[in-house]
Amino acid sequence: MRKLQSCLLLYVALHLAASAIYAGEKPDSAKFVAFRSSVSACAGWTEQKDQYRYFVPHGLYDIIDGGADEYIKMGMVDGIVVKLDSAGKKTAELYIEDFNKPGGAQGMVNHRQATASEPKPLAGLAALGAFYDEVIGGCEVCCYSGTFYFEMNLTGYDKLDPALKDARALVAALTAKKKEKGK
């Protein structure tokens, strides 16, 4: 009887573990800690800690549904989403994803730019491939650094320029940390 119970418990544990892997709920990856810290420390922004998610490819479907296809096809390995609030109802949703091979993250930026509505270069950040797409209430920005791809959606703005200014500051925070890691 005890053996049967042990076997049953082991079966359930293995099944749950397999389901968790299938659902993409792996333990967080340490490589994203510095990125998360850098944006959370940006002046004027407060992280919505309960909205933080770490994901592996399959888990991205739970977050962005069919939008996940293109990231997975381009070779995304894993990523995080960090949501920030600022005064006056501004919000920033940041996706930071590892494409794990040279050219992978850059390729994702190029793909997003090719499929964007009306992409425009983000001045001064050409080395990062940075571009933006204006949306009602803000902007969407994509760029990369090394194997990491960054995508941010900023809303809550009356005008575009303040959104772009904040986007630049967030990009600077993300890429400064990456440079420090590369030293």
Place this chain on the structure above:
Amino acid sequence: MHNDEKKRSDFVKQKESISRRDFLSSATGATAGILASSAVSAFGDEIKGGWTNGKRINPSIDNLRVVCCIDPAMMKSDPKSWDIVSQNEPVDHEKVLRTMDAMACALAQKNSAHEAWGSIFRKPASKEWQDVTVAIKPNCFMPNNPRVAVIDAVCKALIGLGVQPAKIIIYDGCGGAKEKFGGFAGTKLPAGVVMSNKNDVLGGTIDAPVPAPHAGHFKCSAAIAKGSIDILVNIAVNRGHHLAGTSMTMKNHAGTFEAMPIHLGGGLNYIIAFNKSEAILGGEPVRQQLCVVDSLWAQTKGPMGAPNKRPGALVMGTLSPAVDYITARRIREPLMGCTHPPELGRLMSDFGYSDLEKLDFVKVEPVKG
């Protein structure tokens, strides 16, 4: 989960097992497509759906009759943010209600809104209106969701016919209906309307048959698959998507049916297939009776992201492919500057329609005041 899997056929378990292994090993889409397409009827029988070419959704309304009102005055300003409260704040709620009534009159070709809604919505002959159960499927995924006023208009129309609020269920199997719209019950939505947390109120999911072009059995909202829901209303938004270039009412039912097969090789075939299913287009009268696209704000690309255009339009019709196709050709392309791949035509040709160039809206003039 263990008990659910025990109830499934060996065939379904094998399909899921193959799908999981295939995904985890990063097999190509083509391979996944081959594996998925092999999941036809387990016992060699052709799966018949709810749709046959030439079927009329409503005997009084042509399937290709799609009405549209373009009136930017329905939006007093633009939202700055796209949380559910902010995106509804600038909407002129009363104007949207009156616009929806005017559109119903145009769709049904009736002089009064009550008559029009009574022509659009049909109940089983064996039931009184107070016993009718309605499920409303808004698109709850991502920011940019159907505006509450649009859903309210449909709820009010149904209640006006005699449907009890407690028998109107707002759901999205992918989640978000209760979270997004629950806060409006009793204010911008009628008190007593039921908000489902995923498929909780609909009894979870069961395997339901889906015909060609992606035949098989897939998880579906149980009450809809079983036919317990008498009237199904589909309320979508106007977004881009890599499949056929757009996501509107047809894609919206990836939230009635499980969505993952789309990404495991099913693609547009699966979307077309579940829209032909008995669950969606079966029943007597036909279960899905109204499809609405809230195109007040819209996205040229998608499905992610916030709207970047403001067409100021509402669209409605009885046949989902027609609503989507005409909205793509008459709003997304001329007003939003979108282009669509040739696959867009499959939304109609797979339902037996050709000669698509002349399809257009019936235009409804903005309501005054």
